[in-house]
Every structure is written in C-alpha cells, then in structure tokens.
Amino acid sequence: MMIDVSNLSKSYAGTTAVADVSFQVERGEIVGLLGPNGAGKSTTMRILACFIPATSGAATVAGLDVFTQSDEVRRRIGYMPENNPLHPEMRVREYLKFRARLKGLGRARSRERVDAVITQCGLESVNKRIIGHLSKGYRQRVGLADALVHEPELIILDEPTLGLDPSQIRSVRQLIKNLGRRHTVLLSSHILPEVEMTCNRVLIMREGRILAADTPENLQRAFGKNGHLIAEIAAPFEELKTCWEQMPELAHYTISAAEGDYHRCALTLAGSHDLRPKIFALVVERGWKLRELSRVRHSLEEVYIRLTRPESEEETL
Amino acid sequence: MQACMTLIRREVGSFFCSWIGYIVIAGAMFLMGLSFVTLLDKLQGEPASMPLTELFLGGCFWLILLFSAPVITMRLFALEKSSGTFETLMTAPVSDWQVVIAKFTAAMIFYMLMWLPMLACVLALRYFARGSSLPNPGALGGSYLGIFLIGCLYMAAGCFASALTRSQIVAAMISFAFGLAFFLAGFLAGPLDLQRGWAAQALNCVSVMGQMKDFARGVVDTRSIVFCLTSTLFFLFLACRVIESRRWR
Numbered sequence: 001m002m003i004d005v006s007n008l009s010k011s012y013a014g015t016t017a018v019a020d021v022s023f024q025v026e027r028g029e030i031v032g033l034l035g036p037n038g039a040g041k042s043t044t045m046r047i048l049a050c051f052i053p054a055t056s057g058a059a060t061v062a063g064l065d066v067f068t069q070s071d072e073v074r075r076r077i078g079y080m081p082e083n084n085p086l087h088p089e090m091r092v093r094e095y096l097k098f099r100a101r102l103k104g105l106g107r108a109r110s111r112e113r114v115d116a117v118i119t120q121c122g123l124e125s126v127n128k129r130i131i132g133h134l135s136k137g138y139r140q141r142v143g144l145a146d147a148l149v150h151e152p153e154l155i156i157l158d159e160p161t162l163g164l165d166p167s168q169i170r171s172v173r174q175l176i177k178n179l180g181r182r183h184t185v186l187l188s189s190h191i192l193p194e195v196e197m198t199c200n201r202v203l204i205m206r207e208g209r210i211l212a213a214d215t216p217e218n219l220q221r222a223f224g225k226n227g228h229l230i231a232e233i234a235a236p237f238e239e240l241k242t243c244w245e246q247m248p249e250l251a252h253y254t255i256s257a258a259e260g261d262y263h264r265c266a267l268t269l270a271g272s273h274d275l276r277p278k279i280f281a282l283v284v285e286r287g288w289k290l291r292e293l294s295r296v297r298h299s300l301e302e303v304y305i306r307l308t309r310p311e312s313e314e315e316t317l
Numbered sequence: 318m319q320a321c322m323t324l325i326r327r328e329v330g331s332f333f334c335s336w337i338g339y340i341v342i343a344g345a346m347f348l349m350g351l352s353f354v355t356l357l358d359k360l361q362g363e364p365a366s367m368p369l370t371e372l373f374l375g376g377c378f379w380l381i382l383l384f385s386a387p388v389i390t391m392r393l394f395a396l397e398k399s400s401g402t403f404e405t406l407m408t409a410p411v412s413d414w415q416v417v418i419a420k421f422t423a424a425m426i427f428y429m430l431m432w433l434p435m436l437a438c439v440l441a442l443r444y445f446a447r448g449s450s451l452p453n454p455g456a457l458g459g460s461y462l463g464i465f466l467i468g469c470l471y472m473a474a475g476c477f478a479s480a481l482t483r484s485q486i487v488a489a490m491i492s493f494a495f496g497l498a499f500f501l502a503g504f505l506a507g508p509l510d511l512q513r514g515w516a517a518q519a520l521n522c523v524s525v526m527g528q529m530k531d532f533a534r535g536v537v538d539t540r541s542i543v544f545c546l547t548s549t550l551f552f553l554f555l556a557c558r559v560i561e562s563r564r565w566r
Contacts, residue, residue, distance in 0.1 A: 046404075051404055051408050051563075052564065053564050071412070072410075074408055075410045079405070079408045081401060083401055085401030085402045085405055087331070088400075089334040090327075090334075098323060098327050099405075101319060102320050102323045102324065102406075102409045103409050104410055
C-alpha cells in the first residue's frame with residue numbers, strides 16, 4: 001500500500017475543502033484525481049505532500065504518517081505543485097542540482113541523478129539555459145525532473161499538463177506513463193482524455209468528496225447508459241432494415257448509405273452486453289461483406305459530467 | 318546541515334543574479350566614499366577629537382543600514398511565497414528552522430560583504446595618513462563587531478517582516494519601520510523627559526544608536542551584545558513561528 005487516506009478532512013476559515021475523504025493507492029499504480037476546479041484535488045495533494053496538515057483524519061504514505069513522520073514522508077515523495085513554480089533566474093542543471101542537494105542526495109549521487117533525469121525528461125538541449133527563458137513545455141519538464149530527481153517512491157503531480165499545447169501534453173503524458181513502471185504516481189487534472197489515457201484508476205471528486213473510484217473502463221461501463229455500435233456492411237438496404245427490426249437487443253438504429261454497396265449502420269443497444277459477435281455471425285450467415293464493426297465507447301467525459309454536475313443543476317434537468 | 322548549506326549558497330547566489338545585490342552594494346559604497354571624503358577633509362584641519370571610526374561611521378552607517386536592511390531581506394520569503402516556490406521548498410525534506418536560519422545566514426553573508434569596502438578606506442588612510450590619525454585596531458575591530466551585531470538584529474527583523482507577507486514592498490516597509498523604531502528609540506528619552514527610572518534604562522538598552530557609538534569607539538559592552546543576540550534570536554523565532562503558522566491555519 002503506497003497511500004492510505006482515511007476520513008481526511010480539511011477546512012479553511014469557514015469553508016470545507018476536503019470532506020471525509022478515504023482512498024487507497026497501491027504500489028505501481030497511476031491514479032488520477034479528477035474533478036472541477038475547487039473540488040479539493042490540490043488540497044488533498046498538499047496534505048499528502050506534507051505542505052499543510054489536515055483538520056482531521058489520517059493519511060499515510062508508504063506506511064508513514066504524513067503528520068508525525070513528515071520528514072521521512074517528504075524524502076519519499078516527489079511533488080510538483082500546480083503552476084509548477086521554479087526559480088526563473090537559475091539554470092536548468094544548476095536548479096536540479098540545488099534541488100537534489102536540498103533533498104539530501106550526496107555530491108556524486110546528485111550529479112549522477114541530475115544527469116539521469118535530464119536524459120529522462122529530454123532536457124539535454126536546454127540544460128545550460130536559464131529557466132526563465134524556457135518555453136512552458138520545457139519548464140514543465142524541469143518541474144517533473146525536479147520531482148523525480150531523488151528517486152521518490154511516490155510522485156504527486158498537480159495538473160502536470162496545465163497550459164501546454166497538444167504535442168507537449170502528449171510528450172508529458174508519455175513521460176508519466178513511463179514513470180508508472182518504477183514509481184507510484186498520483187496526478188490531478190480536469191482534462192479527461194489525459195486521465196483516461198494515462199491512469200490505471202480514477203478518483204472523481206466534487207466539493208471535497210470522492211464520488212467514484214475505479215478504472216476508467218469500469219466507470220464507463222457502470223455509468224454509460226447504453227452502448228453504441230457502428231457497422232459498415234455491404235448489403236441491400238431492405239434486408240438490413242428487416243434484420244435490425246427483428247433484433248430484440250436493439251433499441252434504435254439508423255442506416256445511411258456509404259460508398260459503393262456499403263451501408264453505415266449506427267446501432268443503439270438496449271442493454272449493456274456486447275452484440276458484435278452476433279452481428280458478425282449474421283453477416284457470415286448471409287454472405288455479406290463487413291468492413292467495420294466497432295463499439296462507440298462512452299467517453300469518461302459523460303461519466304464525469306454526470307457525476308460532477310452540481311446537485312441544483314441535476315434537479316432542473 | 319547539507320540542506321542548510323545548499324540553501325545558503327542558492328540565496329547568496331541569487332543576490333548576485335538580480336540587480337538588487339549590485340545596487341545595494343553600489344549605494345553602500347557611494348555613501349562610504351562620501352563619508353570618507355568628508356573625513357579626510359576634517360583631518361586636514363585640527364587633530365580629531367574622537368576616534369576616526371566613530372567619526373567615519375557616525376552618519377553613513379545608519380543611512381546604509383536603515384535602507385539596505387529592508388532591501389536585502391524583503392525578498393527572502395516574500396518572493397518565494399508570491400512565486401509559489403515556497404511550496405516546493407517546504408515539501409522538500411527541510412525543517413522550518415533550517416530554512417529560516419539559512420535565509421538569515423545568507424542575508425548576513427551578503428550584508429558583511431557589503432561592508433568590506435570599508436577596509437579599503439582604512440588601507441587608504443594608512444597609506445596617506447601619518448601616525449596619530451591612524452585608526453587603532455581596537456576601534457576598528459569594535460566597529461566591525463558593532464556592524465555585525467546590529468546587522469544581525471536588523472536582518473532578523475527583516476526576515477520576520479518578509480515571512481509575514483507575500484508582497485516584497487510590504488515586507489520592506491515593515492522591516493524599515495522596525496529598523497527606524499530601534500534607531501529612534503535612543504532619541505525618545507529626551508522628549509519624554511525620562512532621565513532616570515526603569516523606562517529610561519530600558520530605552521537606553523534598546524537604543525542601538527548609543528550602542529554603535531560605543532562599538533565604534535572600541536568599547537565592547539556585554540549589555541549590547543546580549544541585547545543584539547537575544548533580539549536576533551527572538552525575531553528568528555518569530556519568523557519560524559510565522560512559517561509554521563500555515564500548519565495551524
């Protein structure tokens with residue numbers, strides 16, 4: 001068990017940022033904290049990174065309590081805060097060296113680790129540049145390199161792709177995915193595809209509470225109402241129509257003409273089970289040609305929107 | 318210890334990465350030079366009635382101290398807080414007091430570097446002046462001790478002021494107010510008509526102005542040493558508590 005949070009609450013003067021949150025993260029997992037702004041993601045992360053204490057509840061990292069053994073915990077954590085603050089007047093290598101030494105690495109070890117993270121984060125070409133002159137993408141990588149430099153067991157990244165362009169997001173995402181092999185990663189985001197693609201597990205938060213915690217696939221299955229299938233089949237229109245009408249599992253269908261003999265059928269399923277084998281068998285039986293058969297997955301987005309919609313809004317809908 | 322050294326190195330380095338460090342040193346050197354020229358002018362006339370160091374430090378020391386202390390210390394915490402690096406700093410395995418001590422030490426190192434040019438003035442004097450008008454080593458040592466001790470007090474007050482806020486300007490103003498209060502304490506006795514009694518004594522102890530006069534003459538009074546050191550520790554303790562306060566808010 002890497003992180004064990006139980007009944008964690010944090011209130012600032014008057015407002016409750018995190019309310020009675022409990023979750024666990026296993027070693028080697030990449031977990032995404034997802035939620036709208038002000039959901040308590042950053043607060044939860046700050047508590048885990050020992051920056052602020054919780055009002056009540058307990059949290060342990062690698063079996064160590066974050067309040068009483070904070071020094072030990074901080075040695076095991078690589079934390080990148082929101083907006084990735086850096087010292088703009090320092091040079092990349094100089095800054096990483098400073099951070100490595102600050103985190104207690106020896107002289108030789110810090111040199112070795114700085115070299116390693118510079119390669120790992122693709123900073124070779126800018127390692128002598130001044131941080132303030134770097135592009136946002138490179139600065140983000142410097143922040144990541146800083147979080148990694150002491151080989152922490154747990155890496156906490158608060159909005160690691162905030163303000164990056166799509167290709168930069170892709171490279172940061174790839175970097176995070178690679179981290180999952182050796183480290184446990186907890187990251188927060190309000191960008192869904194990012195979490196969907198990088199994380200093994202998602203925790204959805206709203207107003208300081210965890211609403212759902214599962215793998216992205218399970219969440220889609222549990223919250224996606226109906227499945228959709230797309231099939232492109234070369235068959236006479238009428239025959240297709242009767243076929244779909246006779247199929248009880250279908251709630252709704254539309255057929256549109258595609259190039260050649262093909263028809264594109266968009267099928268809405270009544271239940272949640274997979275109809276694809278059945279359709280394939282049907283095509284084979286009739287001797288039609290099939291060139292596409294795919295399931296349109298409910299994106300995590302729908303799940304997310306449904307879960308994080310404020311209650312007042314839910315009532316009106 | 319390693320964390321402290323690392324932090325001190327970065328802090329001292331960052332003074333020289335920005336214009337602030339150079340501007341402060343240039344300003345201090347200008348005032349010292351001005352004071353030196355006035356001193357030479359005085360020496361042309363009759364023999365000095367008081368030790369040279371006292372004559373030299375009388376005005377320029379206070380001007381330099383009062384203005385440089387806020388400028389040196391304002392960025393220590395305020396800048397880190399406003400840029401957010403405070404969060405990365407405090408989530409590294411360093412304790413609050415390590416950070417405070419490191420920042421204070423860095424400010425002191427810079428402050429003492431700023432006073433180095435005074436030695437050049439002494440050397441120049443030694444080269445041009447004859448026997449009687451040379452500053453005696455005791456007075457010179459005393460002056461540097463005074464500069465150091467009173468500097469400690471002002472830097473610690475500045476650290477505290479900087480820890481209080483995230484705006485460098487506010488930090489500088491608070492620290493200037495502290496500095497001015499200590500400086501003016503000595504003058505209060507007159508207008509308040511306090512000649513004796515505990516209030517007069519207390520004011521006398523707090524008056525850094527009188528203390529510096531003694532130091533510059535080469536008189537080392539344990540009372541002033543104790544006062545400077547304890548109030549330095551007090552301000553550092555307060556700064557530590559302010560840094561810690563994020564944990565109980």
